[in-house]
Amino acid sequence: MIKLVDIHKSFGKQKVLNGLNLEIEDGKTTVIIGRSGGGKSVLLKHIIGLMRPDSGQVLVDGVDMTKLNDKELNEIRKKFGMLFQEAALFDSMNVGENVAFPLREHAKIKEKEIWEIVADRLRAVGLTGVEEKMPSELSGGMRKRVGLARAIALHPQIVLFDEPTTGLDPIMAEAINQLIIETQQNFNLTCVVISHDIQSIFRIGHKIAMLYEGDIIAYGTSEEIRASDNPVIVQFLAGSIEGPIRIM
Amino acid sequence: MRLLAAIFDSLGKSVLHAVEEMGRIILLFLSVLSWMVRPPWRLRNIFKQMEFVGVRSIFVVVLTGMFTGMVMALQGYHGFRMFSAESMVGSAVALGMTRELGPVLTSLMVTARAGSAMAAELGTMKVTEQIDALYVMAANPVQYLIVPRVIAGVIMVPFLTVISDFVGILGGYFVGVQILNINSGIFIKNITKMVELNDIYNGLIKAACFGLILSLVGCYKGFNTSGGAEGVGRATTEAVVLASITILISDYFLTALMF
Numbered sequence: 001m002i003k004l005v006d007i008h009k010s011f012g013k014q015k016v017l018n019g020l021n022l023e024i025e026d027g028k029t030t031v032i033i034g035r036s037g038g039g040k041s042v043l044l045k046h047i048i049g050l051m052r053p054d055s056g057q058v059l060v061d062g063v064d065m066t067k068l069n070d071k072e073l074n075e076i077r078k079k080f081g082m083l084f085q086e087a088a089l090f091d092s093m094n095v096g097e098n099v100a101f102p103l104r105e106h107a108k109i110k111e112k113e114i115w116e117i118v119a120d121r122l123r124a125v126g127l128t129g130v131e132e133k134m135p136s137e138l139s140g141g142m143r144k145r146v147g148l149a150r151a152i153a154l155h156p157q158i159v160l161f162d163e164p165t166t167g168l169d170p171i172m173a174e175a176i177n178q179l180i181i182e183t184q185q186n187f188n189l190t191c192v193v194i195s196h197d198i199q200s201i202f203r204i205g206h207k208i209a210m211l212y213e214g215d216i217i218a219y220g221t222s223e224e225i226r227a228s229d230n231p232v233i234v235q236f237l238a239g240s241i242e243g244p245i246r247i248m
Numbered sequence: 249m250r251l252l253a254a255i256f257d258s259l260g261k262s263v264l265h266a267v268e269e270m271g272r273i274i275l276l277f278l279s280v281l282s283w284m285v286r287p288p289w290r291l292r293n294i295f296k297q298m299e300f301v302g303v304r305s306i307f308v309v310v311l312t313g314m315f316t317g318m319v320m321a322l323q324g325y326h327g328f329r330m331f332s333a334e335s336m337v338g339s340a341v342a343l344g345m346t347r348e349l350g351p352v353l354t355s356l357m358v359t360a361r362a363g364s365a366m367a368a369e370l371g372t373m374k375v376t377e378q379i380d381a382l383y384v385m386a387a388n389p390v391q392y393l394i395v396p397r398v399i400a401g402v403i404m405v406p407f408l409t410v411i412s413d414f415v416g417i418l419g420g421y422f423v424g425v426q427i428l429n430i431n432s433g434i435f436i437k438n439i440t441k442m443v444e445l446n447d448i449y450n451g452l453i454k455a456a457c458f459g460l461i462l463s464l465v466g467c468y469k470g471f472n473t474s475g476g477a478e479g480v481g482r483a484t485t486e487a488v489v490l491a492s493i494t495i496l497i498s499d500y501f502l503t504a505l506m507f
């Protein structure tokens with residue numbers, strides 16, 4: 001289980017996370033929603049130890065990520081996979097090498113097995129025979145699929161998704177949502193998904209958390225969130241200009 | 249008065265900034281050292297960087313070295329002729345190349361070619377989250393990206409300097425002997441009499457230091473890039489400027505120590 005306790009994080013004078021608390025259940029998909037620039041990516045980077053909080057704890061299976069040194073962090077990160085917002089594929093490597101990267105780094109297996117796993121993961125995200133292509137030759141949706149194949153290459157327990165559907169056309173977005181649902185079930189993953197795509201939120205989230213002004217102001221199942229009368233959530237879901245959320 | 253205060257204020261700030269940056273680069277160097285001795289050793293990355301920094305810089309290094317030697321012979325000839333000491337041209341070119349111009353010009357060319365590319369490549373990786381992706385996949389980016397580049401810089405810049413020294417002297421020989429009609433035997437004898445192995449060694453030690461500086465600065469600037477494509481451009485420029493200045497300043501102190 002992932003547990004965030006009283007997380008504070010500022011950049012200079014700008015307070016991004018302000019005493020945030022959140023528990024993420026194992027084997028479920030938790031979607032974090034909130035405005036652009038609201039600190040969702042920052043929150044995700046705290047979960048995987050890419051950023052350290054100014055104060056507070058990040059507990060992953062009871063281990064406080066904020067207290068670990070580089071080596072211990074490296075060890076615990078093997079539990080994680082992450083799909084970045086722009087996929088973050090290594091553009092000096094082709095697709096196959098990208099997916100093979102975590103296997104080469106951490107799995108002590110033969111080259112032949114590596115390529116079998118690579119082909120298997122690519123098949124799982126609906127791509128075949130693209131191993132030789134360079135990332136720059138792929139469309140946005142394909143890059144994200146490859147990113148997902150790379151994220152699940154080592155059978156992680158937890159996969160973090162940073163806006164997996166942003167910037168995609170509705171059909172591709174739906175295909176990615178479907179993929180997240182399938183992978184979550186097939187690999188029994190704990191997924192944390194950041195999104196502000198209302199369509200996707202209710203499709204994929206077992207639990208939904210709303211980040212607002214540096215804290216989680218609502219947490220619950222899709223029904224609970226949909227039925228919420230919290231004006232912030234009502235405004236966010238309706239995509240309305242009127243309401244407590246200030247537009248800058 | 250207010251203007252004066254403002255000038256001192258901004259001067260103080262830039263000095264503080266420079267000192268802070270120097271400190272961070274030294275910290276990065278220590279981190280590079282500590283990751284260098286830990287397995288896995290990424291030979292493939294090291295060879296790739298050695299090829300990029302070294303092999304693919306040979307052409308520019310040959311060109312600059314050759315013409316520098318040639319122009320030194322030409323200038324030296326006109327100077328030495330006033331004392332009827334034309335025969336000294338050979339040793340002047342050889343000493344100038346091995347002690348000073350070989351290492352400095354080579355490292356400045358490699359800074360422009362490879363140091364800038366390091367900043368641009370790492371900078372792009374930073375702003376597109378590829379460096380975060382390395383962390384996430386439990387591959388330390390200092391070890392994966394920076395260690396191979398620094399090793400390549402420290403090994404290949406001296407290697408290129410040897411080439412530069414050699415073609416520089418060759419260029420000097422061509423101008424001195426073929427064009428200015430200095431006696432070939434005297435030209436060569438003067439070189440062997442005046443140039444000691446120490447001159448060459450010290451030049452190569454300098455070159456290794458410069459290789460360290462240009463790769464470390466290039467990687468540091470790339471690694472600390474922010475702000476999209478514009479930020480990558482800024483990091484690249486800053487890397488070239490900072491590395492060149494640092495090379496020239498440290499050249500003075502290394503020379504003072506050595507000779």
Ligand SMILES: Nc1ncnc2c1ncn2[C@@H]1O[C@H](COP(=O)(O)OP(=O)(O)O)[C@@H](O)[C@H]1O
Pocket residue numbers: 011016034035036037038039040041042043
């Ligand atoms: N490394 C950083 N340094 C300084 N400010 C940052 C950094 N990362 C994020 N921020 C700031 O934190 C705020 C939240 O960013 P982010 O988490 O990326 O938002 P989003 O919810 O859209 O993912 C933004 O205002 C951003 O400028």
Ligand SMILES: [Mg+2]
Pocket residue numbers: 040041042085162163
């Ligand atoms: Mg974001």
